[in-house]
Amino acid sequence: QAPVRWLSQSQAVSTQFPVENAAMERITSGLNVRIERSEFQGLGIAMADALRLVRAGTFDVVSAQIGLASRDDPFLEGIDLIGVSTDLEELRGAVNAFREVFDNRIQQRFGAKVVAIWPFGSQVFFCSQPIRTLDDLRGQRVRSFTASMSQLLERLGATPVTLSFPEVYPALQRGVASCGITSPTSANTGKWPEVTTHLLPLSVSGAVQAHLVNLAWWNRQTPAQREAYMAQFTRMENDLWELARTTNEDATNCSLGRPECLRQAHQPFSMTLATVSEADKTRLRRISEEVILSEWAARCNRAYPGCAQVWNDTVGRARGMAIR
Amino acid sequence: MIGVGETAIGFCLLVGLLFLGLHVATAMFAIAALGAVLYLSPALVAAAGMQFWGAMEDYVLLSIPLYILLGEILVRSGSTDRLYQSLSDWLNPLPGGLLHTNVGASAIFSAVSGSSVATAATIATVALPSFRKRQYDDRIVLGSIAAGASLGNLIPPGIALIVYGALTNTSVGQLYAAAVIPGIVMTLLFMATIIVLAWARPDWVRQKEVLDPLMVRLKRLVDLLPPLIIFTIIMGSIYTGWATVTESAALAVVAALPIAALYGRLNVAMLHECFIATAQLTAMSMLVLAAAFYLNFVLGLLGVTPALGKFVVDLGASRIELLIALAVFYLLLGVFFESLPMMVGTVPIVFPVVVAAGIDPIWFGVFMVLMCEVSLLSPPVGMTLYVIQAVRREGTIAQVFAGTIPFFAAMVLMTVLLIAIPEMALWLPRLMYAP
Amino acid sequence: MGNAWGQAMNDGNPLTRVLGPPARLLALAGGWWLLFLSFVTCFEIIGRKLLGFSLQGIDEVGGYTTAVVSSLAFAWALVTKSHTRVDFLLAHMPEWLRAFLNALAYALLAGFGVFASLRGWAVLEETIEFDAHAITPLGTPLWIPQSLWLAGIVVFAAIAVLLALHAAWLLVTDRRRVNQLYGPMTLDEEVAIEASAIAKRQEGTP
Ligand code: NA
Ligand code: NA
Numbered sequence: 029q030a031p032v033r034w035l036s037q038s039q040a041v042s043t044q045f046p047v048e049n050a051a052m053e054r055i056t057s058g059l060n061v062r063i064e065r066s067e068f069q070g071l072g073i074a075m076a077d078a079l080r081l082v083r084a085g086t087f088d089v090v091s092a093q094i095g096l097a098s099r100d101d102p103f104l105e106g107i108d109l110i111g112v113s114t115d116l117e118e119l120r121g122a123v124n125a126f127r128e129v130f131d132n133r134i135q136q137r138f139g140a141k142v143v144a145i146w147p148f149g150s151q152v153f154f155c156s157q158p159i160r161t162l163d164d165l166r167g168q169r170v171r172s173f174t175a176s177m178s179q180l181l182e183r184l185g186a187t188p189v190t191l192s193f194p195e196v197y198p199a200l201q202r203g204v205a206s207c208g209i210t211s212p213t214s215a216n217t218g219k220w221p222e223v224t225t226h227l228l229p230l231s232v233s234g235a236v237q238a239h240l241v242n243l244a245w246w247n248r249q250t251p252a253q254r255e256a257y258m259a260q261f262t263r264m265e266n267d268l269w270e271l272a273r274t275t276n277e278d279a280t281n282c283s284l285g286r287p288e289c290l291r292q293a294h295q296p297f298s299m300t301l302a303t304v305s306e307a308d309k310t311r312l313r314r315i316s317e318e319v320i321l322s323e324w325a326a327r328c329n330r331a332y333p334g335c336a337q338v339w340n341d342t343v344g345r346a347r348g349m350a351i352r
Numbered sequence: 353m354i355g356v357g358e359t360a361i362g363f364c365l366l367v368g369l370l371f372l373g374l375h376v377a378t379a380m381f382a383i384a385a386l387g388a389v390l391y392l393s394p395a396l397v398a399a400a401g402m403q404f405w406g407a408m409e410d411y412v413l414l415s416i417p418l419y420i421l422l423g424e425i426l427v428r429s430g431s432t433d434r435l436y437q438s439l440s441d442w443l444n445p446l447p448g449g450l451l452h453t454n455v456g457a458s459a460i461f462s463a464v465s466g467s468s469v470a471t472a473a474t475i476a477t478v479a480l481p482s483f484r485k486r487q488y489d490d491r492i493v494l495g496s497i498a499a500g501a502s503l504g505n506l507i508p509p510g511i512a513l514i515v516y517g518a519l520t521n522t523s524v525g526q527l528y529a530a531a532v533i534p535g536i537v538m539t540l541l542f543m544a545t546i547i548v549l550a551w552a553r554p555d556w557v558r559q560k561e562v563l564d565p566l567m568v569r570l571k572r573l574v575d576l577l578p579p580l581i582i583f584t585i586i587m588g589s590i591y592t593g594w595a596t597v598t599e600s601a602a603l604a605v606v607a608a609l610p611i612a613a614l615y616g617r618l619n620v621a622m623l624h625e626c627f628i629a630t631a632q633l634t635a636m637s638m639l640v641l642a643a644a645f646y647l648n649f650v651l652g653l654l655g656v657t658p659a660l661g662k663f664v665v666d667l668g669a670s671r672i673e674l675l676i677a678l679a680v681f682y683l684l685l686g687v688f689f690e691s692l693p694m695m696v697g698t699v700p701i702v703f704p705v706v707v708a709a710g711i712d713p714i715w716f717g718v719f720m721v722l723m724c725e726v727s728l729l730s731p732p733v734g735m736t737l738y739v740i741q742a743v744r745r746e747g748t749i750a751q752v753f754a755g756t757i758p759f760f761a762a763m764v765l766m767t768v769l770l771i772a773i774p775e776m777a778l779w780l781p782r783l784m785y786a787p
Numbered sequence: 788m789g790n791a792w793g794q795a796m797n798d799g800n801p802l803t804r805v806l807g808p809p810a811r812l813l814a815l816a817g818g819w820w821l822l823f824l825s826f827v828t829c830f831e832i833i834g835r836k837l838l839g840f841s842l843q844g845i846d847e848v849g850g851y852t853t854a855v856v857s858s859l860a861f862a863w864a865l866v867t868k869s870h871t872r873v874d875f876l877l878a879h880m881p882e883w884l885r886a887f888l889n890a891l892a893y894a895l896l897a898g899f900g901v902f903a904s905l906r907g908w909a910v911l912e913e914t915i916e917f918d919a920h921a922i923t924p925l926g927t928p929l930w931i932p933q934s935l936w937l938a939g940i941v942v943f944a945a946i947a948v949l950l951a952l953h954a955a956w957l958l959v960t961d962r963r964r965v966n967q968l969y970g971p972m973t974l975d976e977e978v979a980i981e982a983s984a985i986a987k988r989q990e991g992t993p
Contacts, residue, residue: 033653064655069521071652072645074406076922080913086399099929100917137917169835178843178924189841190924194523195596202593204835327926331918373877373888373971375870378895401906405936408854411846417821417856595832598849602828605821627818628811632869635814635860638853640871643899693871 031062035073035087037237043213043275043293044148044268048091051264059256076100078240082140088245090140094236095174102327103133106339107145108236109324110176111316112347114309116273119147119234125346129338134240141246143261144239146268149211149276150231154224156206160302162230162311170207171196176320177209180232183315193218200224211235212279213294221283221297228302229280230312234272239264313349321351354391354654356663359701362387366697376693380643384650391654400646407645408638411598413518417634418601419509422608423465424626426582427474429612432461434575436478441569444561448546451488451496451557454479455546458500459539462507464582464604472501472736480744489556490747492549494740495755499542501736502725502763505691507535509586509601512691512721515641519648519699520713524597525590527717529781534718534770541762549758578611591784637692644696651700660701661708674709675771678702679723683764686727694727695720718777719770726763729756800968802953803866806946810862813942817856824852844925851932858939862946870896874971886965890954893969897951900944907937 032055036048052063066087068075076099078092098105107126113119123145131142153159157168166185172178178188189205193214199205200223208220209232215221239261246254275293280301282294289296325336332338336351344350354362362383369379381400388396426432436457443452458475465471476497483493505512508528517524550557563569586604589595595603612618664674685694699720706716728736737756741749770776827845834840864870872892877885913919914929921927950969957965 064653066653071649072403072406073649074402077402077406080402081399084399085395096922099922100913100919102920105922169841172843172924174922175924175926187840188843188924189835190843190846192846198593204593327920370873371876372891373872373874373885374892375872375896375899377870378892378899381899382895398906398909400903401908401910404903404907404940405854405910405933408857408936409850409932410853411850414849414853417817417853418825421818421821589832594836596846599828599832599845602825603832605825606829623818623822624815627815627821628863630821631814631817631856631860631863632867634857635864636869636871638857639861639864693873 029061031064032089033087034063034065034089035071035078035081036065036067036091037075037093043217044146044271047264047267047271050267051260054263055257055260058260059253079134079138079140082240082242083138085242085244088242089143090240092238092240094238095233101133101137101331102324103332103335104130105176105324106130106328106335106343108147108233109316109343110174110180110232110320111312112321112343112349113234114231114304114312116147116150116231116234116269118347119150119231119236120269121346122343123147123236125342126339129342133332135243138240139243140240141243142238143241143258144265144268145236146238146265147234147236147272149213149234149272150229151209151211151233151235152231153228154200154208154210154215154220154299155226155228156200156203156224157226158300159207159226159228161305162228162308165207168206169204171199171205171209176324177232179319179323180312180315183319196220197223212276212283216279216283216294216297219295221299225299226302227280227283227299228304230304230308232312317349317351321349325351354387354656355659358391359651359654359656359660363701370693370697375639376697377639377643380640380647380697384643384647387654388650392650396650396653399649403646403649404642407642410518411596412514412524413638413641415509415514415524415598415601416511416637417630418598418605419465419511419514420633421626421630422582422601422605423471423474424629425605425608425612425623426461426464426578428622428626429578429608429617430615431575431578431611432457432474433478434572434615435460435579436475436482438569438572438575440482440561441564441572444563446543446547448543448550448557449488449561450479450482450486451492451546451550452543454493454496455500455503455539455542458497459503459507459535460576460579460583462503462505462510462535464579464586465504465509471504472498472739475500476740476744489553491751491755492546492556492758493755494744494752495757495759496542496546497740498729498736498752498756499545499759499762501740502729502759503535503538503542504725505721506531506538506718506725508532509597510721511637512695512724513717514597515637515692515695516699516717516720518641519644519696520703520717522713522717526714526781526784528587528590528597529784530714530718530777531721532780533776534722534766537769537776538722538763538766541766542759545758545762581611582607640692640696644700648700656701656704658704660705664705664708669709671709671711672771674705675711675719678706678719679767679771682723683726683730686723686730691724691727695724712774712778714781715774715777719767722763722767722770726760726767729760729763800953802949806862806949807866810866810942810946813859813939814863817859820852821856824849844923844927847921847923847925847927851927851936855932855935855939858936858943861939861943865896865943865946865950868971872971877971882966883962885970886958886962889965889969890951890958893947893951893954897944897947900940900947904937904941904944907933907940911937 056063075093076096078090078097079100081087082090094104094107107123107130113122127145134140134142162184168186169189170181170186171191172181172188181188191199196208197218200208278290279294282289283297283299284301285296285298328335340350366379366383369382370376385397436453439456440450440453443456444450446452454475458471461471461474479497508531513527513531514524517527582604585607586600589600589603590597609618707713737752741752831842831845877888911933914933919929921929954965954969
């Protein structure tokens, strides 16, 4: 029997690896199959090519960063637009509302099925300057990595700067940028707290990921196999959501130097925490509605007429927002 | 999934195809595609297009054409000739006289140029006319130029370091930092070699250099400025965080233009010559690199990485034994190969082994580049040797070969030192990138 | 070195004599673009550090530049016989075997070029099908850099096919010429290139 070719994200930097690996082990023993795990980075493959790779059947299972993969379909970005969900609970509601239309779209366009959707964790602000509210970002140089994020920053009066992740640490250290946006766990493991002082835990997005399977491969499995796979993928998804909550909580505790820090995956530092005000949450949602959503709808509409309505009926309804 | 045996067969096949004189890129792609079809699925051969685009669309690799362009502009600006003259003012009193300038000028030119071959051609062009009028042994003159040229990639910036960084996903900035001290040590070893030779065989160095008046020499110090400025721009902008590695190369290219203008050499014809030379070197590197990335991809899917890692661990060889084996392997391979094919052909296979054995990837990058430089210097296939002979246009290539022997010995000593004292490469990057 | 590289091409091969100049134009275009991008990069660094703005996307355009500038230069390296070959054993083989291997090298290189063109087209085709845009602030429509990249590969492949056919024809009709025109660059040719470069440098020495 042919092995399952499974393309995964990097093991070295991924706190998600143990959870994904446990799912692989359960599948291997439960379904009596062999899994050949590869990594994007090890093979020199771009993460943005995830959808094309699963479509071509180069791999049977692919773990994709939706933000990057949406290069080939802006509609997919709709699952986690900037400013729509300000914490993980809100995000989960949005994801569940979007799941069906998201899966349909990927089946149609990319011949792949969505088997799990999960987040890296809240993307929050780390600054080397005192920051209490979004207002304090005015005039700061902030590292951005997507178009929507740049729009948000510009609206807040900040200067977006594009830098790849490994370049952010020296940039923060030397003042090329004064703030960066990432998840607490990425920041802690990337040692950002050494070069930043203030943490504003207002989440602008959740860095949503998905596991996709090639549809032809999926259809070759017997119904019983599919059910068994799906059970494992669903369990993995739940575990990954739980992991996103706990690791980022621990990472935050550690970065702030709180005694709760477990000192295992994360190192203790002594950053200062700002409290997120309702005013900031409201402001973020307003910018999202005024700028981000409509800009996205325009882009999305090119490839998918009526996609704004689809979004309004799903995520929009779940989050009480609308594209007008 | 394939084992160590199949990997070894594949590697021998690759070497065989290369010896048949196929283009390096074709041979590497053919082996990779063969592996994919035999052991995986044709769908993976079809993925090659995505691989090529992914490998070539890379901002870090843009520093390859930029550093080549920088070197070309500086050579054509005439600043190298002046550098040579000014440096000889101060190195001539050493035993061995003008020979030291060959090494010293190469070292400084290396610090602003990414290519060993360019360094060889430049220094040979500048130096050989001066030696025609003097009484030095031909062989030792040629050897010192070839040795100096081999600093081209070791002293940052260097194309070999960039290619290694791209192939193994290691930080080019850290690789640069790691190569600085070994580069300096290598320079000093070459100079020590000359001093020893001057002392052992005074008949080879009969020339007594006459120094110009101090004021003249002080005035000429100005000519050391252009390379110093360019080097400061490159390293300074990287380590202050003003610029990334690629951006620093772009800054240096722009800074080289006023230097060329100052020396009255900047014009469209000159720029076109620079562009053409850049295009030629870039194209030959990138075609090979694209094929190497695809080979890397197939090897990854074939599970060669864990198989070789396990093999080495099971072998139970110590770190030292493994490194000595690798050094011997590369010294032998270097006899027949040039640095680029040698690096891209072996790194995808050797790197996982090295990592599995617990060897620092940054350190290994410096080791690898040193091995490449040895290959440039080891006859009969050594590009720098032929370039020097080509510039010389008299005598025989055998004289060039003979002249490199003492310097080759110095490089072997350097290899031993690097293995014995890994801190030589690791101290500076740890200091600069200390978390 | 412009003239010197011209000499390397001018080895009596009627094909490279005709195909050389257009290939050279592509290489020159890449050079000017590199220089332009270097200036823009300076502007970005100064702006980012001192003036508080960022063009956002130099790195992205730079990545496309690597792909496009190199692929546009492939053809030039081909007509100047610069694509790397290991000629150590080849030089010691009998003439007939050398001729066969030289023709084979070009046939396989042409095959590689055609294959890369076809797979490259598959990439571009998918990009067009999905109307793919970079997710970066620039939002570049990917068909633009990918078309330029593919164009370089296609020109390279087309020239390689012509050279391979020529080499195959010569293999049948005039074996010696195969080795002369399609062997690895010889030492004499490299000498010619370097000698001309030296002459040029020394002309201008004050
Ligand atoms: Na160098
Ligand atoms: Na050699």
